[in-house]
Amino acid sequence: MTYLLMSLPFLGAGLIVFALGALHATRRRTADRYFSSWAAATGALLILTAVFDNVMMMAGFFDYGTEQISGLRLGLMPLEDFLYPIVGALLLSGVWQLLGGSRRGDGGHD
Numbered sequence: 001m002t003y004l005l006m007s008l009p010f011l012g013a014g015l016i017v018f019a020l021g022a023l024h025a026t027r028r029r030t031a032d033r034y035f036s037s038w039a040a041a042t043g044a045l046l047i048l049t050a051v052f053d054n055v056m057m058m059a060g061f062f063d064y065g066t067e068q069i070s071g072l073r074l075g076l077m078p079l080e081d082f083l084y085p086i087v088g089a090l091l092l093s094g095v096w097q098l099l100g101g102s103r104r105g106d107g108g109h110d
Helices: 003-027 031-058 079-098
Strands: none
Touching: 003 031, 003 079, 031 079
16 A cells, blocks of 8 residues: 555545634634635645655655655655645644634734
């Protein structure tokens, strides 16, 4: 089984939770902040993943078997590694929104 196939159920769950969070944010009229916050967090996570996965693979801390990956790489890291931060950001954003996010009406800004 490949890492991509193993990740698909988690990606599906992340998309469902994120979509539920988006519905909740739309009802609260905070959808713009919901999507922009998710995009900013996801962008940061993708950059950090690309940098640190490549550094750790260069240092020899780990590698992936060629049979379990698609073969597409960014530097040394397989592209499948980007699914983990994407799914994490989807799940955490959705759960945060569904649990109420910021309790203050102004979105938590001072």
